Amino acid sequence: MLQDLRHAFRQLAKSPGFTAAAVLVLALGIGVNTAIFSIVEAALLRPLPFPEPDRLVRLHEAFDQPDTRANTLNLSELTVQQWREHSGEIFTGFGAATGTSLTLGAATGTPPRYLPTARVTADFFTVLGVAPVLGRNFTAAEDKPGAARTVIIGHDLWQRQFGGRSDALGQVLLLDGTPHTVVGVMPPTFRHPYRADIWVPLAAGFDARAGRGHFLYGVARLKPGVTAAAADAAMRRICASLNAAAPDASNPVRAYIRPLREGFVADLRPKLLAIYGAALCALLVAAANFAGLLLARAVEREGETAIRAALGASRRQLLRESLAQSLLLAALGTAAGLLIATWFSPLLVALSPEGSDATGSAMREFDHAVRLNLPVFGFATGTLLLAGLGFGLLPAWRASRADLRSAMTGGGRGATLDRGTRRLLGALVVGEIAVALMLLVGAGLLTGHFRTLVTQPWGFATENRLNFKVTLDQLYPTPEARTQALDKALGEFRAVPGVRSATVTLPHPVEAARQLISNNPAGAVPPEPRGFHLAYLRATVPGYFATTGETLLRGRDFTTADNAAGQHVCIVNEAFARRYWPGKDAVGQLVKWGRLDGPRPWFTIVGVAADTKIIEDPNDGEINGTLHLPLAQVLAASVTFNEFTFVLETAVEPRSLENTVRAALARVDPRLAAYELSTMAEQVALTRVTERFALTLIGLFGLLGLVLAAIGLYGLLALQVTRRMREFGIRAALGSTAAGLIRLVATQGAWLLTGGFVFGGAAAAIAVRIARSQWPELPAASPLVFALAGLVLALAVSLASWLPARRAARVDPIVALRAE
Amino acid sequence: MIILRNIEKVYPLKGGVFYALRNISLEIKEGEFVSIMGPSGSGKSTLLHILGLHDSAWGGEYFLHGEAVHQLDKKKRFDLQKKHIGFVFQSYHLLDDLTVYENLEIPLSYRDIAKKERESVVCDVLDKFGIVGKKDLYPSQLSGGQQQLVGVARALIAKPSLILADEPTGNLHSDQGREIMRLFKQLNAEGTTIIQVTHSEENATYGSRIIRLADGLIISK
Numbered sequence A: 001m002l003q004d005l006r007h008a009f010r011q012l013a014k015s016p017g018f019t020a021a022a023v024l025v026l027a028l029g030i031g032v033n034t035a036i037f038s039i040v041e042a043a044l045l046r047p048l049p050f051p052e053p054d055r056l057v058r059l060h061e062a063f064d065q066p067d068t069r070a071n072t073l074n075l076s077e078l079t080v081q082q083w084r085e086h087s088g089e090i091f092t093g094f095g096a097a098t099g100t101s102l103t104l105g106a107a108t109g110t111p112p113r114y115l116p117t118a119r120v121t122a123d124f125f126t127v128l129g130v131a132p133v134l135g136r137n138f139t140a141a142e143d144k145p146g147a148a149r150t151v152i153i154g155h156d157l158w159q160r161q162f163g164g165r166s167d168a169l170g171q172v173l174l175l176d177g178t179p180h181t182v183v184g185v186m187p188p189t190f191r192h193p194y195r196a197d198i199w200v201p202l203a204a205g206f207d208a209r210a211g212r213g214h215f216l217y218g219v220a221r222l223k224p225g226v227t228a229a230a231a232d233a234a235m236r237r238i239c240a241s242l243n244a245a246a247p248d249a250s251n252p253v254r255a256y257i258r259p260l261r262e263g264f265v266a267d268l269r270p271k272l273l274a275i276y277g278a279a280l281c282a283l284l285v286a287a288a289n290f291a292g293l294l295l296a297r298a299v300e301r302e303g304e305t306a307i308r309a310a311l312g313a314s315r316r317q318l319l320r321e322s323l324a325q326s327l328l329l330a331a332l333g334t335a336a337g338l339l340i341a342t343w344f345s346p347l348l349v350a351l352s353p354e355g356s357d358a359t360g361s362a363m364r365e366f367d368h369a370v371r372l373n374l375p376v377f378g379f380a381t382g383t384l385l386l387a388g389l390g391f392g393l394l395p396a397w398r399a400s401r402a403d404l405r406s407a408m409t410g411g412g413r414g415a416t417l418d419r420g421t422r423r424l425l426g427a428l429v430v431g432e433i434a435v436a437l438m439l440l441v442g443a444g445l446l447t448g449h450f451r452t453l454v455t456q457p458w459g460f461a462t463e464n465r466l467n468f469k470v471t472l473d474q475l476y477p478t479p480e481a482r483t484q485a486l487d488k489a490l491g492e493f494r495a496v497p498g499v500r501s502a503t504v505t506l507p508h509p510v511e512a513a514r515q516l517i518s519n520n521p522a523g524a525v526p527p528e529p530r531g532f533h534l535a536y537l538r539a540t541v542p543g544y545f546a547t548t549g550e551t552l553l554r555g556r557d558f559t560t561a562d563n564a565a566g567q568h569v570c571i572v573n574e575a576f577a578r579r580y581w582p583g584k585d586a587v588g589q590l591v592k593w594g595r596l597d598g599p600r601p602w603f604t605i606v607g608v609a610a611d612t613k614i615i616e617d618p619n620d621g622e623i624n625g626t627l628h629l630p631l632a633q634v635l636a637a638s639v640t641f642n643e644f645t646f647v648l649e650t651a652v653e654p655r656s657l658e659n660t661v662r663a664a665l666a667r668v669d670p671r672l673a674a675y676e677l678s679t680m681a682e683q684v685a686l687t688r689v690t691e692r693f694a695l696t697l698i699g700l701f702g703l704l705g706l707v708l709a710a711i712g713l714y715g716l717l718a719l720q721v722t723r724r725m726r727e728f729g730i731r732a733a734l735g736s737t738a739a740g741l742i743r744l745v746a747t748q749g750a751w752l753l754t755g756g757f758v759f760g761g762a763a764a765a766i767a768v769r770i771a772r773s774q775w776p777e778l779p780a781a782s783p784l785v786f787a788l789a790g791l792v793l794a795l796a797v798s799l800a801s802w803l804p805a806r807r808a809a810r811v812d813p814i815v816a817l818r819a820e
Numbered sequence B: 001m002i003i004l005r006n007i008e009k010v011y012p013l014k015g016g017v018f019y020a021l022r023n024i025s026l027e028i029k030e031g032e033f034v035s036i037m038g039p040s041g042s043g044k045s046t047l048l049h050i051l052g053l054h055d056s057a058w059g060g061e062y063f064l065h066g067e068a069v070h071q072l073d074k075k076k077r078f079d080l081q082k083k084h085i086g087f088v089f090q091s092y093h094l095l096d097d098l099t100v101y102e103n104l105e106i107p108l109s110y111r112d113i114a115k116k117e118r119e120s121v122v123c124d125v126l127d128k129f130g131i132v133g134k135k136d137l138y139p140s141q142l143s144g145g146q147q148q149l150v151g152v153a154r155a156l157i158a159k160p161s162l163i164l165a166d167e168p169t170g171n172l173h174s175d176q177g178r179e180i181m182r183l184f185k186q187l188n189a190e191g192t193t194i195i196q197v198t199h200s201e202e203n204a205t206y207g208s209r210i211i212r213l214a215d216g217l218i219i220s221k
């Protein structure tokens, strides 16, 4: 074998052009695939970095309805308390957490800084199976209202704030103005949940009134041997007995239990798989191309092979020699591919939503840095073997069976390709064209999808708008205190030179789907057993429309009289109004917050706002519109709303006001920090990153596939033209015009193209159907997309046929026929 | 029919030029059967390619059917060739992928002849050459003599007034060669002008005249 390899190496060194082409084709296919695979591995395949991660499950409250996230709720404090108490037979541990943000105080002399924070039950980390790398976990005593304040900090903060020193333990951090003692440091890259920088005890009040809010993230560890079905049955029993003890329509009927990992990857999976599918297609084209190159070479070297056979080489030996060569090429291609991957991977990650802290999936809370690790390397090697052995075998077999007689008599050199070889090469090219078409259709489809997504107007102004968030939490515990602080801040911002107007709202206008509100329009039947519809909540202050540039169609904006003490009023969007009061004026109608039998008030509609663009979460289920409520009335009803977005209309470039705006906030309260400060235009550009990423990549693969398919076709036609020079000479001598010869070659290209179109079209239709079943927002592929993709491909293929055809047309019969 | 005056053909070589043909002047009348003979490398094929209008890079004057070939552009020469000339090659040059029938059809397909008419012409010729039974076979399924028979049939099919044959029997047994020569003789009797290159004195006896070449010069005509 070593001998074979050495021989193969010499052979390849003798024809650098062929070697370079084959290695390049393989390297492109393998490199791109390895890079994508490294992302897939990090995001989808790598297990959670906890012991026995398969036993970790996420819990939701659920009713007797189909299992979609829209039909389930996060846990309430009451539920957590009850389930923790009763589920000891199926879970070894049951933790809960919620996300917030705390402001690291200016007391240290540095400006105040916003820190993403998780409030967790004392046993949260124990359930996961992670321990602080320094210090200790929270104690049960610390997880009580009124306990001494403690904090566990993330590895990053530890490095930044304390230089990684162990005396960080016992130090005091001023969080939202309250001193917290540092008791532990978490491992590097651990930021779960809510991408936290710090963790504080949940210290749930479990009081009966607030206990009904569904804001807790629940995670549990199944006892060894407990199946999902058993856990489900046990939870049903527990829920039933809890309901029997204290009957309530809003009691959950069961727990919706999913593997913990699943929750993080579910949304990402279809998109990543679509991207990966495209990458795989590109690899297929590359591999087919590689096989085509090998085959063409086998044909060209037929004479030599025949001589070898005549000198006594057995078929096995010939086969082995060819295989050695293709394996050597595959190895070179893989090495070059890995080089491409090491260069391409970071680029991809930077480009991908996964690379962005702002938009990446929850997987970024764990150790999921993308790298070329063992599984990735294994993948590349597997691909190598597939390409080298699988696709190399065919040409090798072909070479080993070279027809001695015809090859030796010289007839072989001049003769046209034999039917079998031609068919094989043709099939490869048809396959390449088909896959390229599929890729192009995918790219076209995504482009169309993406265009409709981004060209749809937002419905609010994006130019000259500065926005940032401020969290008011423990520093301002009451609704009154929060309302006052927000008012004071608005006054300060409005006084800043360059600011035309200012408003505050929640949630951020671009993240409208973040906050859902349960509601019942008067006269409409609520879906049972849930008992309410869901709308997007928009909490605003008077002047919101003027500052954001949204449109109030009818009625009035909120006024200062619409405060906590005032009459409950709301503004609905057009979709909401049209749905419940078609053809009538919605102004004056009533909408209830929450269940009809719940404690929340009825709101009177005072205005109708134009619809705005909202990036929906497909898991939310049916949404009946947008409800604007006065911020003061929202705060009075629930203290869980603590993150506010300020929007400032500016007369100057918004970014230029950053420092004066921060100073204005400091005048309100130096302990507050403005975070995620950016312009509305920037914010809007950050949306749809996943789609953008998918589009970019699939487009890229489409291009790669297109180029490779064109090269493949060119190679085949060029080889055939070489082989058919004599035929062309004869035809020219018999009276064929140059155009006739071109037609001859072009016809062949056209046949291959047609074959590719037929198979590719069918495959693309199937692929689109599969993609849509996984990624429902995707539109159906229009005939236009197919036509455009076909046109692009046809152009490339025409070019690829043109060059060999031109050569055929220039045949000189005297030269071609000089076999005489 | 053919008048050549001072035809010369040069190939550029490293050290200067090489005269493949020099000072060729000659007249061939309609209905002649001419054999060109001479040692290998004497320029026979070169001359035939010039006569056949494959080659256009030569000096001198060439009149074919009264047309001054040396003054015609490419397109006109091509038309002239299609109208008047048929070729027979030493190694037959049939197309391996096409059946006998399809091979015969090629020249017609290049001459804008309707499908229906082509069919009758091809059938005529198949009949005349006695190869109707072979019409669906591929060249590889025929003996050399049969292949050359098809080659001659193909040269003839577009009814040229002049047939050029470069060593048509070079690859054949003498029996098969004789058959081709008898065929040429018959065609010549029916009025087709024939110019063949041959090494065989026997073959030359079928013709009416011999032109001998050596080193690119005519040494007898």
Ligand SMILES: Nc1ncnc2c1ncn2[C@@H]1O[C@H](COP(=O)(O)OP(=O)(O)O)[C@@H](O)[C@H]1O
Pocket (backbone or CB within 6 Å): B011, B018, B020, B038, B039, B040, B041, B042, B043, B044, B045, B046, B047
């Ligand atoms: N393309 C060419 N370049 C240079 N010399 C050539 C070329 N073609 C033919 N010759 C030379 O011209 C001479 C005549 O060739 P040819 O007409 O084929 O001879 P033959 O009489 O054997 O048919 C030969 O010496 C040959 O080597």
Ligand SMILES: [Mg+2]
Pocket (backbone or CB within 6 Å): A820, B044, B045, B046
């Ligand atoms: Mg010759």
